[in-house]
Amino acid sequence: MGIWIMAGVTFREAARKKMLWMALAVSGAFIILFGSGLHFQSRDFSARGMNPVLRREISFTMLTMALYAVDLLAVLMTILISADTVSGEIASGTIQAVMTKPVARWQVLLGKWFGFMGMLTAYIALMVGGVNAVARLMTGVTARHLVPGFLLMWMESVVLLSVTFALATYFSTLTSGVLALGLHGLAFLGGWIEQFGAISQTPGAVAVGVISSVLMPSEALWRRAAFEMQSPLANALRISPFSTLSVPSRAMIAYAAFYLLIALAVSIRRFSQRDL
Amino acid sequence: MNQFATGGLSDLAIDACGLGKVFGDKVAVRNLTFNVCRGEVFGFLGPNGAGKSTAIKMLLGLVHPSKGQARILGKPIGDVTTRRRIGFLPEHFRFYDWLTPAELLTLHGRLHGMSRAALRQSIPALLDLVGLTPHGEKHLRNFSKGMLQRIGLAQALLNQPELIFLDEPTSGLDPMGRRLVRDIIRAQRDRGATVLVNSHLLGEVEVTCNRVAFIKDGEVVETRALSGGSTAETTVLIRALHLREEIVAGVSRWTAQVRRAEERLILTLPSADVLPDIVRYLADQGADVYEVTPQRFSLEQRFLEIIGSDGGL
Numbered sequence: 385m386g387i388w389i390m391a392g393v394t395f396r397e398a399a400r401k402k403m404l405w406m407a408l409a410v411s412g413a414f415i416i417l418f419g420s421g422l423h424f425q426s427r428d429f430s431a432r433g434m435n436p437v438l439r440r441e442i443s444f445t446m447l448t449m450a451l452y453a454v455d456l457l458a459v460l461m462t463i464l465i466s467a468d469t470v471s472g473e474i475a476s477g478t479i480q481a482v483m484t485k486p487v488a489r490w491q492v493l494l495g496k497w498f499g500f501m502g503m504l505t506a507y508i509a510l511m512v513g514g515v516n517a518v519a520r521l522m523t524g525v526t527a528r529h530l531v532p533g534f535l536l537m538w539m540e541s542v543v544l545l546s547v548t549f550a551l552a553t554y555f556s557t558l559t560s561g562v563l564a565l566g567l568h569g570l571a572f573l574g575g576w577i578e579q580f581g582a583i584s585q586t587p588g589a590v591a592v593g594v595i596s597s598v599l600m601p602s603e604a605l606w607r608r609a610a611f612e613m614q615s616p617l618a619n620a621l622r623i624s625p626f627s628t629l630s631v632p633s634r635a636m637i638a639y640a641a642f643y644l645l646i647a648l649a650v651s652i653r654r655f656s657q658r659d660l
Numbered sequence: 661m662n663q664f665a666t667g668g669l670s671d672l673a674i675d676a677c678g679l680g681k682v683f684g685d686k687v688a689v690r691n692l693t694f695n696v697c698r699g700e701v702f703g704f705l706g707p708n709g710a711g712k713s714t715a716i717k718m719l720l721g722l723v724h725p726s727k728g729q730a731r732i733l734g735k736p737i738g739d740v741t742t743r744r745r746i747g748f749l750p751e752h753f754r755f756y757d758w759l760t761p762a763e764l765l766t767l768h769g770r771l772h773g774m775s776r777a778a779l780r781q782s783i784p785a786l787l788d789l790v791g792l793t794p795h796g797e798k799h800l801r802n803f804s805k806g807m808l809q810r811i812g813l814a815q816a817l818l819n820q821p822e823l824i825f826l827d828e829p830t831s832g833l834d835p836m837g838r839r840l841v842r843d844i845i846r847a848q849r850d851r852g853a854t855v856l857v858n859s860h861l862l863g864e865v866e867v868t869c870n871r872v873a874f875i876k877d878g879e880v881v882e883t884r885a886l887s888g889g890s891t892a893e894t895t896v897l898i899r900a901l902h903l904r905e906e907i908v909a910g911v912s913r914w915t916a917q918v919r920r921a922e923e924r925l926i927l928t929l930p931s932a933d934v935l936p937d938i939v940r941y942l943a944d945q946g947a948d949v950y951e952v953t954p955q956r957f958s959l960e961q962r963f964l965e966i967i968g969s970d971g972g973l
Contacts, residue, residue, distance in 0.1 A: 385773070393756070393767060400758040400759075401758055477750055477752045478755060478756065480717075480748075481748065481755060481768065481812070484722065484743055484746065484748040485743055485771035485772055486744040486771070486772060486773060487740070659717075659724060660717075
C-alpha cells in the first residue's frame with residue numbers, strides 16, 4: 385500500500401509543480417518542429433521527383449535522428465527529475481515525517497521509483513509514438529521494429545533512473561546528478577570508440593567500448609534500439625551515423641537488466657541502512 | 661481517562677539502555693539510559709548539541725544507534741508496526757509544500773493506514789484544533805513558520821497516538837501558539853497518551869512535564885520529577901527582623917541548609933510540611949516574621965548548575 389501512496393505522491397508532485405504540463409508542452413513543440421521539417425522536405429522531394437528508395441532512406445535517417453534526440457532528452461530528463469527526490473528529501477528533512485509512519489523504507493523508495501518510472505514511460509511513449517506517427521503521416525516511414533526499439537529506449541531510461549536513485553542514497557542531489565550524467569557520458573564516449581574501432585577494425589578500441597558498456601550499459605541499449613528501428617538498408621550498408629556498426633548483443637541487454645536490478649537493490653539497501 | 665490499556669505489558673512507553681551514536685569521529689550521543697512511563701509527559705532538557713534530537717531520532721528508528729538498545733511501547737526500536745501508535749513532530753519540519761493542509765494530513769493519514777472516510781471526519785477537527793481552518797485552501801509554501809509548526813502538530817496527532825515525540829514544538833510560535841502547544845500536551849496527557857518533549861524553553865517544560873532529564877554531552881546527567889507535591893524538597897525565603905545568631909542556629913534541627921543575608925533566611929527543606937513548625941519557632945524566639953515565601957524549584961537555576969555557563973556553545 386505504501387508503495388502506491390508514494391508513487392501517487394511522486395506523480396502528483398510532478399503535476400502540481402507543473403513539470404508534467406511543461407514536459408507535455410515542450411514535447412508537443414518537438415513533434416511539431418519535426419513534422420514541419422518533414423513536411424517541407426517531402427514537398428521538395430516530390431517537386432524534384434526524387435528516387436523513392438533514396439527518399440525513403442533520407443526519411444528513415446530523419447526519423448532515426450529525431451529518435452536520437454528523444455533518447456538524449458529522455459536521458460537528461462531521467463537524471464534531472466530523479467536526482468533530487470531521495471537526497472533532497474533527506475537533506476531537507478521532509479523524509480523524517482514520512483519515515484516515522486508505519487511504512488518500510490523499501491516501500492517508500494520503491495514507490496518513488498515507480499512514480500518516476502511511470503512518468504518516464506509516458507514521456508518516452510509519447511515522444512517515440514509522436515515522432516513515428518508524424519513520420520508515417522508525412523513520409524509513410526515508421527521505425528522498423530517500433531515496440532522493441534521503444535522498450536530498449538525505455539529500459540535505458542530505467543537503468544539511469546535506478547543508478548541515479550542508488551547514487552542519491554549516498555550523495556547530495558548535485559553530486560548524484562553529476563555522477564549519473566558522467567557515467568552515461570563514459571558509456572556514450574565508449575560507444576563511439578567502439579563504433580570507430582569497428583570501422584577501423586581495431587579490436588582494442590572495440591574492447592574499450594564493451595568495457596564502458598559493462599560499467600554503464602545505458603548507451604548500449606540505445607545502440608541496440610537504433611539497430612532495431614532504423615532502415616534495413618542502413619543497417620546492411622552501415623551508413624548511418626547512429627551507431628549500428630557494432631551492435632550490442634542480446635547478452636548485453638540481459639546484462640543491462642541485471643545491472644538495473646542490482647542498482648535498485650543497492651539503493652533500497654543503502655536507503656534502509658542509512659541515517660535520515 | 662486513560663484510553664490505552666497496557667494489557668499487563670510493560671508500563672514503560674520508552675525504555676532506553678546505553679544508547680549511543682557516533683557520526684564519523686563525532687560522538688552525538690554518548691550513553692543514554694532513561695525510561696518514560698506510560699501516561700507521563702517527559703521533558704528532555706539540555707544545551708544545543710547535547711544530542712537530544714539525535715536521541716529522539718534513534719528512538720524513532722530514523723538514526724541507527726551505534727550501541728545500546730531501546731524499546732518503544734514494548735517493541736524494539738525500528739519496528740514498523742509500532743509506528744502506527746506513534747506521533748512525531750520533527751525539529752526542522754519540512755513537508756511537501758505543494759500540498760494544502762488537508763491534503764498533507766490525508767497523505768500522512770493514508771501512510772498510517774487510515775481510511776479516507778475516517779480522515780474526512782478527523783481532519784477538519786484537527787485543523788480546527790491547531791487554528792488552521794481559515795487557511796485550509798492555502799498551499800504550505802505560503803505558510804509562515806508558526807503555521808507550519810501548527811500543521812506539523814496536527815500531523816503528529818492524526819493517528820491518536822499512544823506516544824508522541826515533540827522536538828522543539830514551540831519554536832517559531834508566538835505566545836498564543838505556545839499556549840496552544842501547552843493545551844494540546846495537557847489534552848494528550850488527559851487522554852492517556854505519553855509525550856516526550858524536547859525543548860530548550862525551560863518555562864514550557866516546567867509547566868507541562870511530569871519529569872525531566874537533563875542531558876549534557878550525550879548523557880542523562882539527572883532525572884527529576886517536577887510535580888512531586890509537598891513531599892518534594894523545597895526552598896523557602898523568610899524575611900524577619902531581630903534574627904539573633906542563636907535563633908538562626910536553632911533552625912538547624914529542621915535543616916542543615918541555612919543561608920542568611922541580613923534579615924533574610926534561605927532554607928532548603930526536605931519537605932514543606934515542616935514550615936509551620938519553623939515559623940512558630942521563630943515567633944516564639946522573638947523574631948518578627950514579615951514574609952515566608954516558598955521558592956519554587958527553579959529549573960533554570962538547576963539547568964545552569966548542571967550544564968554550566970559554557971553550555972550550548
